[in-house]
Amino acid sequence: MDAGMICIIPEPASCTVTGGSATVKVDAAYYCDAAFDKVAAYLKVKIGEMAALWITRVTKKEDAIIQILRDEASKEGNPERYTLVVSADRIVISATGEAGAFYGIQTLLQLLLAPDKGRRAVGKAATIPCVTIEDEPRFRWRGFMLDEGRYFLGKEFVKKLLDVLARYKFNVFRWHLTEDQGWRVAIQKYPNLVDVGSKRKGTSVHRNMPFLKIDNIPHEGYYTKDDLKEVIAFAAERFITIVPEIEMPGHSMAALAAYPEYSCTGEPFEVPSTWGVKKDVYCVGKDKTVAFLKDVLDEVMEIFPSKTIHIGGDEVPKDRWKACPDCQARMKALNLPSEHDLQVHFTNDIAHYVASKGRRIMGWNEILSDNLDPSAICQHWTGPVDPIVKALEKGRDVVGSLSEFVYVDLRYDKVPMKKCYAYDPAYPGISEAARAHVLGIETPLWGEVFQSDKQAFWYAFPRALAIAEASWTPAGRKDYARFVSKVRNHVPWLEAWGVTCAQERWWDAAPSPWRKFLMRLSRVFWLPSCYDTFPFTF
Template sequence: MTMKNVFRTCLLMAAAGLWSCSGAHHADAPKGKVSIIPMPASVSEKADSFLLDKQTIIVAANATDKKTAELFNSWLKELTGYELAIKEQGDKNAIILHSGGDSTNGEGYTLNVDNHGITINGNGSSGTFYGVQTLIQLLPVQKATAMYVPGVNITDAPRFPYRGLHLDVGRHFFSVEFIKKYIDLLAMHKMNTFHWHLTEDQGWRIEIKKYPRLQEIASKRKETMAGRYADNKYDGKPYGGYYTQEQVKDVVKYATERFVTIIPEIEMPGHSLAALTAYPNLGCTGGPYAVGTRWGVYDDVYCAGNDSVYTFLQDVLDEVMELFPSKYIHIGGDESPKVRWQKCPKCQARMKQEGLKDEHALQSYFIQRMEKYLNSKGRQIIGWDEILEGGLAPNATVMSWRGIEGGIAAAKQKHGVIMTPGDYCYFDHYQSRGTNEPLAIGGYLPVSNVYAYEPVPAELSKDEAKYIKGAQANVWTEYINNTDYLEYMVYPRACALAEVLWSPKEKRNYDDFVERLKWHVKRLDLKKVNYAKHVFEVTGKVVDNRKGGVEVVLDSKLDGGKIFFTTDSTAPTPQATPYTQPLQITKTGTIRAQVFLNGKPFGNEYDQHFLFHKGLAKKVTLTTAPDKSHNPGGTFALVNGIEGIASYNDNQWYGYKGTDMEAIVELDSIQDIHLVGMNTINAKGDWIYPPKQIVFSVSDDGKSYKEVYKQTSFPQNGINKVRGKLENVRGRFVKMNVQNYGKIPAGAEGAGNGAWLFADEFIIE
């Protein structure tokens, strides 16, 4: 009997309860379930399986497949302590890799596992690579000298050709070693594009030999913002870093072996302050300039009327193209203020010379001129959706970040589109409403929202939808200054987006994804990824109980976890009240809840204070709709008893950009009203301004209103709590009119834009 058969007999006897043996394990995903992320297009499980041991070989006939085999071995060695022999021929006890020549869908593959062996047929070499990534996910995560691979037939191919993850290294710099890990994780999840954001106002991060001052000056800043933007504090510590061209070549080679294309981004015409500091003649004023130390948008940009700018950028791009073989070069194009151009004689002369009607057209001229140059070198451009303004460059691909509108407009013009809207794809947003979350830029994007994203807008026809090439997540690093925090922000949200972009739309199911994620995070543990655990910790959903009140539904996806809660503000313990049914809000107070596993707390605690008042869960009419980027959905959040927090990451605030707000609450009957109130935010550094005034009015019939309280001053930074005490007031309908500040004044951050107005919790007592 061969050693392999001894192992097989041993395990069969163990399954029958007749024998105990160690050293070989079944793939220990949930029983009867193959646990793969992203979910393949088609999976058929079999009763048999293949025993992988030291005698197993890998058959790979060409050099590319051999490299893929080596990458498989590097994972296997972590589990078994050994690598498999790689041979060009063989069909027994073998993992056979074969790559076809399908250039139209080279990323597709089939994978077959039975008791004779494992065969992966890739449509192309990338398909074989992705088949191996799937095979890795069929292996156990516990170390063993041999292991069973479950029998399957898998036929798989991606839904979208572009599946990307971005990283901003301009605000904060990350080592080559970490960039390689970032690429490893990308490839592990079958993503194929790394968007490397290399230049910013706060730092230039790539060596350009023709312009050494970019390394010497533009790569360094004297200090960095500390804390929230609105705090306007700095750490006083010099900061810098850049990648040498040799390092870039090494990273590109590393990515290529993992079938990841790196798209470099060289920002223009805005986000260019670091470059202007090194070469001040490229700006409209001539400087002096200083590399940015604060976050946000700077007015100084490349001078569009100066031919030296185009020469400089062409020279830079020549060196960039030598390093990056990608079809696309990203040229930015976002957040480029026009104030310098409006006053610059050279820019105005350029507009007159070219017959351009305004500065938006001048930006289009700038982008199209650079596009023509890149096209002449056989490359194409990608730009943020601002490149639509003033006329889109002929062959440009648009990256739609300010919502989906830019992507819709570009697709209708028959341009390629990569969707990356902030509401679903900005991984610098908060992913939990917990009060102990590390500082982030704002917004709220949990894993469930990422998973719910549909990249193809419903507004597009079937033909127009073909121009949606895929999507990517963006990771901007204003507040992300170390690798642990970066991994925490990206994973497992990147797992969710990977499935959105790879798996068939009709197969996606969030609850099933979470079940698979429970196993998948053990693979992230093996890769030493500091992923966030919010998916499994206790959550609280606040809902209208349809009986005139509010209730809290607690939940946890943690297997074996038990939830305990308190209502007296004390910390929950396993000795507290066990959760068995929704909790009704009947008085002002705090609910705290925690999930425990084996008696120990897991993840963040749920901690929510509630205000009990007459308006709780009552009918609300919003006569002016909030901006969709700051809309909790419906009107319930305005009267759910929860006051939004200062970091506005809790999905409670109603945001209005440049417009007023009007809301009406209808009580059950005409009754005494002793107080009206609401909360608003003053955070001018984030473009959030207090209102000009707030007026409350009361009516018996909802038609004729009488003003009962007015406030025009909101001096406190952060949250301003508006509370109007009333005497001898009765009514059934209470109206709140909130007047937006209007345009942000000159000299302030965001000058000329409409100010944001934030409002929450319409209080009636």
């Protein structure tokens, strides 16, 4: 068997097939160093669930076929690095840190899975090829973003998604928890944020033409502090950091419906049922608005241990600020030439406040400015690359999320899997020093397109696997044709785990003229909120 027969996603940095095979019996023994007790316990559970092998821990290394060992020779190495050596009588995972051992376990589990829907028959031993794998990620930020501000799915779905993402070595989960259409995190000091802001009267059934139809089905949902801490702990066990996003100063209608005094007009609002960018945003000319947002961030930072707090910053219309006496007075007092500079001032104020708590902010690339606080992370989702390259060369950290490559809420014909796989945020022509500031890739799943677990998974998978490999695998090791052949094996496993995947005909094929016609009709006549491709696949 050659390395091409090894069906691991993401593709390891180095994989050598050494010949022969190892057999793991149903009641095989395993051993781990004390530093890896937690990840070994995870292996024991998952190898039973996924491969029907009921392994037992032993205290002597020589008695175990599976060994998880601390690499004492490279204590200062990358904590996500691991080595997996499978020989005829031993399977040895060695790593510097727990994360590396965890990723070695994920690779081993993929080697053990049977083609039969990812689960072996009970009572049957597993045979895997002898290999030597030396592996570490290309990027340190391998992220997936879920938008529950627009549609709330709940913690059981989120935990299921996190479990699957961990199997493919994602390490950041960005949680978009506030939007115009919903506020999803309980803030003790401001109860109306969920009492009012988490509820709306209906939902637009069309993403691109929201004025056509509202379903008039009430939608609501939010997370308590205990809910959030439960999910955070679940993610941490899988070496995933949850980065919360609290949108400001735009995408804030749900909060303004709860507390209209923090808007420029003070007029009463409803939580919108339609999509699209709204003109009403936080009034950053009022001290009380900024104090409110800092209070909210205090509670968010008490819940989330992440060192990064995302504040959005995208799609902020300046109409209200231009007509607002408070905003104009602030601009005059600070000698700010434009409303854009007012947003930069506000963003820096929030950045300094968050920094005083030992954190840093992150925002969409609209926050970029020569005067922006240097610690702020830029998330590049749209627009020309020149400002991004300029920011990188000045030492700003950047996460790549260019919409036409990695937005998995877009139709498969707009963002095919091949395009996701090809995405590389290491912008050509940048210096080596600037390249070090490219943190990695994040793929967003925006909430206009789903109203169920099944729909959300359908949009994300298997495209998320392409993002996993683009984020982890060295550029020179990527091979799309081989990746597709691996995906064909992984889809039955995903389906067995309850993850609905798009059928292969959607992955890369451009729609036929007839299908294009049907997709256009769906925008006018089809009632569920998912659009274009989804209704014609089931």
